[in-house]
Amino acid sequence: xxxxxxxxxxxxLPPVAALMGCLCMGxxxxxxxxxxxxxxxxxxxxxxxxxxxxATGTGLTMSGDKFLRLETIEIICLGLIAFAAGxxxxxxxxxxxxxxxxNKINPLIGSAGVSAVPMAARVSQVVGLKDNPSNYLLMxxxxxxVAGVIGTAVAAGTMLAQFGG
Numbered sequence: 001x002x003x004x005x006x007x008x009x010x011x012x013l014p015p016v017a018a019l020m021g022c023l024c025m026g027x028x029x030x031x032x033x034x035x036x037x038x039x040x041x042x043x044x045x046x047x048x049x050x051x052x053x054x055a056t057g058t059g060l061t062m063s064g065d066k067f068l069r070l071e072t073i074e075i076i077c078l079g080l081i082a083f084a085a086g087x088x089x090x091x092x093x094x095x096x097x098x099x100x101x102x103n104k105i106n107p108l109i110g111s112a113g114v115s116a117v118p119m120a121a122r123v124s125q126v127v128g129l130k131d132n133p134s135n136y137l138l139m140x141x142x143x144x145x146v147a148g149v150i151g152t153a154v155a156a157g158t159m160l161a162q163f164g165g
Contacts, residue, residue, distance in 0.1 A: 002027040009154060016157025023149065086114040090144070112141035115148035 002024035010017035029039040094110025108124045121141035128135040 005150065013154060013157035013161060015160040016153050019153050019156070023153065083114060087111050090114065106137060108137055109140055109144055113144040113148045115152040117145050117149055118142065121145040
């Protein structure tokens with residue numbers, strides 16, 4: 001699956017090839033079963049190091065007069081609205097799927113479709129457990145969660161291809 005996704009998305013949207021390649025490589029580390037040390041490093045130490053360097057690099061290039069602007073607050077508010085709309089839309093479509101399947105699908109799965117991996121899936125799991133202690137949704141919630149990541153990467157690649165970057 002990760003190899004096919006990387007090839008198809010890279011052929012369709014070359015600007016997103018590096019992002020999808022890294023995402024699929026991490027997935028391949030995990031599912032192959034023969035790269036346990038690489039998988040553990042990628043999940044723990046490497047992701048923490050990359051996050052620290054990315055945050056530090058971004059912070060060093062931002063000055064207060066450029067960051068504290070009305071446009072920045074507008075972008076943050078738009079992101080919050082998009083996140084809320086994505087979650088609400090996922091729950092609504094989850095309800096539609098529940099009705100269409102004859103109550104076989106838990107509508108909380110739809111809330112995990114936003115690309116906040118793995119937090120959105122974990123939230124679906126916790127909310128499901130509060131309603132029913134035997135309700136384990138984490139693995140089923142990770143499917144739409146990863147699909148949200150792939151969709152976000154494809155959308156970003158499309159925007160890069162359309163508007164340059």
